[in-house]
Amino acid sequence: MARDYVSRRGFIIGGLAVVATTGALVTTGNAWAGEPEIIDCDGWGARPNSDIVPIWNQRPVKILVHHTATPNQADVSREAADRLARGIQNFHMDNRGWLDTGQHFTISRGGYVLEGRHRSLEVLERGERQVEGAHCTGQNVVAIGIENEGTYTxxxxxxxxxxxxxxxxxxICNQYDIEPTEIFGHRDFKDTACPGDVLYGMLPQLRSEVAGVLGQHLTTRVAMKESWPLLRVADQGPAVAAAQHLLRDAGMTDVQPSGSFDRTTSDAVRQFQTVHRTEEVNGMIGGESWPLLVRAVAPGEDGEAARAARVLVEAQADPVGPGAVSLVGAEDWRRLLSTPTSLVR
Structure with a gap:
């Protein structure tokens, strides 16, 4: 895939002409009356990016929802929104060593929408390419990242x-022809609590409402979407027991398949994450560790992975016999783990 670059001053080098922005508040397009107003980087006083920002010659295919994990402050003013954007950029550049803000857009608790990474707004308006972000490893050239101010656990x-x-x-869906079903949470791809349990639980509603804005309709089942469960200390249920069997299958034999996520399990997860060099080593099992833990299980197979599969199958409303268990890949595992009975919190 070819890509162009944005210079340190913000001009695109390669195949895109420069689009001038004239003010602090930029109104994007005119597709519908509820279209958001977006404050560009100049509007909130962004620092220049420290290096060129890659722009890829492809459209993103999904949206990732994040929360900032900052206090749910009462100040909902424009000034507070600007301070938030500057604080995020300073942290990302000075503490993490990134060339700019990691996410493409930020939404404050006052409802102000701000451009995050330079040129994200300009490229979105064109609807043809994508600014490479830094909001989720593995997703930065295929997904638009939106940070939401606050902690929504x-x-x-x-x-x-x-x-x-x-x-x-x-x-974003309108500009890039993204289906509303392709709205995800950060935890779908990483071992993180982001965007918080409550906001993550609202994603089916978000998909449905976005579809409604676009004149579409999603059934409840489609809006729910199968996903990897996030497991942490004190969680219980078949999903935990399955994870414990899978950890044992991976050589973490100190773990007992009790169905209760205890400290021993958390320590084993940290060891597993260290061995597999995951981005986070935090003892939580989320969208990064699950695909590394699961493996194919053949009908009639015995062993820890097969026992993990049987635990999940037997927790179904209409369980089938153990001999019928056959899991080809990650999609089969995710389907089983997405059932309401798989996790007690």
Missing amino acids: AVGPPTVLWNRLRDMCAY
């Missing part, structure tokens, strides 16, 4: 933030 986002997130996702 125990509470949901403010209505105004939610509405802007819906409108922004609809605009």
Whole structure:
């Protein structure tokens, strides 16, 4: 795949002409009345990117929803939104050593939508290419990343933030011909709690609302989407027991398949993550570790992986006999793990 680059000053080198931005507040397109207004990088006082920003000659195929894991502050002013954007950029550049803000867009608790990484807005307006991000390893050239200010582990986002997130996702889907079903959470691809349990649980609603804005309709089943469960200390259920069997299959034999995610299990996960050099070594099993843990299971097979599969099959509402278990790949495992009975929290 070919790609162009954005210079340190922000001009595109290669195949894209420069689009001038004239003010702090940029209104994108006119597809529908609820279209979001987006504050560009100049508008919130961004620093220059420290190196060229790659732009890929391809359209993104999905959207990743994040939360900033910052306090759910009461200040919902424009000034607070600008400070948030500057703080994120400073952290990403100074602490993580990145060339710019990692995500493409940020939404404040006051409902202000801000461009994150330079030229993300300009390229989105054209709807043909993608600015390479740094919001999720493995997804940065195929997914648009949106950070939502706050921590949404125990509470949901403010209505105004939610509405802007819906409108922004609809605009991105419209520009790039992305299906609303292709809206994911950060944890779908990494071992992280992001975007928080509550906001992650609202993603089926987000997909449905985005579809509605685009004049589409999603059934509940389609909007739910199969996903890897996030497992942490104190979780219980068949999904935990299956993970414990799979850890034993991977050589972590100190783990006992009790169905309760204890400290021994967490330590084993950390060891597994270290061996496989995952991005996070945090003892949680999410969208990065699951695909590394699971493997194909043949009918009639015995052993730890087969026992993991049987635990999940037997937890189904209409279980089948153990001899019928046959899992070809990760998609089969994810389908089993997506069932409501697989995890108790």
